[in-house]
């Protein structure tokens with residue numbers, strides 16, 4: 001597994017939102033190839049690019065406030 005910062009990951013997501021989707025259960029940004037969320041096992045996702053970009057920006061900004069690797073991560 002590559003170690004990248006959330007900001008780098010967010011940039012990657014924002015540049016190619018069609019490769020990702022947002023879990024409706026936990027809000028994680030996951031790759032399109034997952035059919036269920038690897039974290040909460042939800043199977044409903046927001047797939048529109050606007051939602052994905054918005055979420056990625058949120059997650060990147062939360063990094064500064066939270067010191068722990070909490071709920072917010074990218075898979």
Ligand SMILES: [Zn+2]
Nearest residue numbers: 023026037040
């Ligand atoms: Zn989830």
